[in-house]
Amino acid sequence: MAEVVLQAQRRNVFGKQVKRLRRQGTIPANVSVKHEPSLAIQVDAREFEGFLKAHGATTLITLEIAETDGADGARIARAARKAALLGEVQRAAVGGQIQHIEFQQVNLNEPVHAHAPIVVTGEAPAARTLGGVLLRPLDSVEVMALPRDLPEAITLDISGLTELNSSLFVRDLAVPDNVTLLTDPDEPVVTVQAPRIVEEEAPATETVETPAETTPQASSEQTGGEG
Numbered sequence: 001m002a003e004v005v006l007q008a009q010r011r012n013v014f015g016k017q018v019k020r021l022r023r024q025g026t027i028p029a030n031v032s033v034k035h036e037p038s039l040a041i042q043v044d045a046r047e048f049e050g051f052l053k054a055h056g057a058t059t060l061i062t063l064e065i066a067e068t069d070g071a072d073g074a075r076i077a078r079a080a081r082k083a084a085l086l087g088e089v090q091r092a093a094v095g096g097q098i099q100h101i102e103f104q105q106v107n108l109n110e111p112v113h114a115h116a117p118i119v120v121t122g123e124a125p126a127a128r129t130l131g132g133v134l135l136r137p138l139d140s141v142e143v144m145a146l147p148r149d150l151p152e153a154i155t156l157d158i159s160g161l162t163e164l165n166s167s168l169f170v171r172d173l174a175v176p177d178n179v180t181l182l183t184d185p186d187e188p189v190v191t192v193q194a195p196r197i198v199e200e201e202a203p204a205t206e207t208v209e210t211p212a213e214t215t216p217q218a219s220s221e222q223t224g225g226e227g
Contacts, residue, residue, distance in 0.1 A: 029101035122159035
């Protein structure tokens, strides 16, 4: 796999002043380092958005972190290279703009835990021909591997789902020998559920009201006899 390099700079702007960075198209970030204080950096917003479109959380990143002049933040030629994985990406509640990024520095010789996304391929005949509903209860699995061996994604072919109420499980995922699956193997990944049948109610019978019979009232006048 080709090396994925992300350019960054040391950050000397903190607190409320980071708003100015964001207005300039720069995202504040931190690199978490084991047993050491985190490192404050900044990355170009456009470059990072491009990275997100092409890669995921299990992509091994080489951060090229250039030193900056404390006076005006000008870039200096030398740069430190650090192997890292993407951690948390914080976005604004309104608009979704990236507010902050967390990277995790890794040791290339030590296994790490990560969540690898599951990519579904093929088409389930039970959904296509039997009208089943395809459900995805799981879209990623936890794995452990050396940083260079982490899969960017794990594919799952669902063309074998030919019956309703059938499933594929974590144990059905094919992963390389140098990758260990940590998610429960009996957890379902994809399920084809039988379509829900809604019984139609019988149309209500219209009731025709029959007008009540009226009993003739006796005349209040009596016929008098001859006098």
